[in-house]
Amino acid sequence: ALQRVARGFGEIRGAVRVSASEVVAVERLPPVLAALRRAHPGLEIELVPSNRLQDLVQREADVAVRMAAPQQEVLVATRVADMAVGLFAHQDYLACHGRPATVDELRGHALIGFDVETPFVREARRGFPFWTRERFALRCDSDLAQLALIRAGAGIGACQVGVAGPGLVRLLPEAFELRLPAWVVMHGDLRASARCRVVYDALVAALRAG
Structure with missing residues (x-):
């Protein structure tokens, strides 16, 4: 706790470790982090793309984007969006194999999914057997x-x-959609750290804006 409190009072300089899921880290965060670096050249960003929840209490990350509400009371969190997940195929695939008009017609198509069952797969199967x-x-x-x-x-x-x-076409939106709640999270001790706070606020603003 002393180490967290001592980090970067008042000065936007130094390292901030940011954790996010693979897709969010690669597809959503780079423009946000690039803008942060332009605004604050002394800021150093350590980006951790991982679908594993990093332990913020043990300082595996300073700020995290999570698809689950935090459980520890020492964490500060802001819910920023519900990220919709749908079925997609590339237009070239559909040109060759046709576009399914119903869920039953998916049986004739190549589906892409997980090898090992995850909570996401189990949740998806509740509504989409x-x-x-x-x-x-x-x-x-x-x-x-x-x-x-x-x-x-x-x-x-x-x-x-x-x-x-x-190039990607959304399929069967009325039959398949999952909503993933997104949160920006950090340890409460880091609210006084200028560099952590500026990263936290930038992620909240960007993800809320879509």
Whole structure:
């Protein structure tokens, strides 16, 4: 706690370790962090792309973007958005294989999903029983690799609506949508650290703006 309190009072200079999921870290945060560095050249950013929740109490990260509400009372958190997840395929894939008009028609398509069952997969299966490991023609436990496969036209997969990008077509939005609550979190002791606070505020503003 003493180390946290002693870090960077009043001066926006030095290192801030930022943790976020793979997709958020790669697809959403780089423009935000680049703008921060332009505004504060003395700021050093250590970006940790990981789907594992970093332990902020043990200083594995200073600021984190999480898809789950924090449980520890010592953490400060701001809910910034609900990130929608939908089904997507590249237009080239659809040109070759057709566009499914119903959930049943997904049976004839190459689905992209996880190899190892995760809480996300279990949650998805509650409302979408077709979303099972046995149905996935391509299996990978990396969100970034799944997104790359979708963009390459390998099949149909789930990704965040806000990062789909050119060439990707959303499918069956009325039948498949998950909402992931996003939070920006840091240890309460770091509120007095100027460099941590400026990073925290920038992430909150950017993610709220979409």
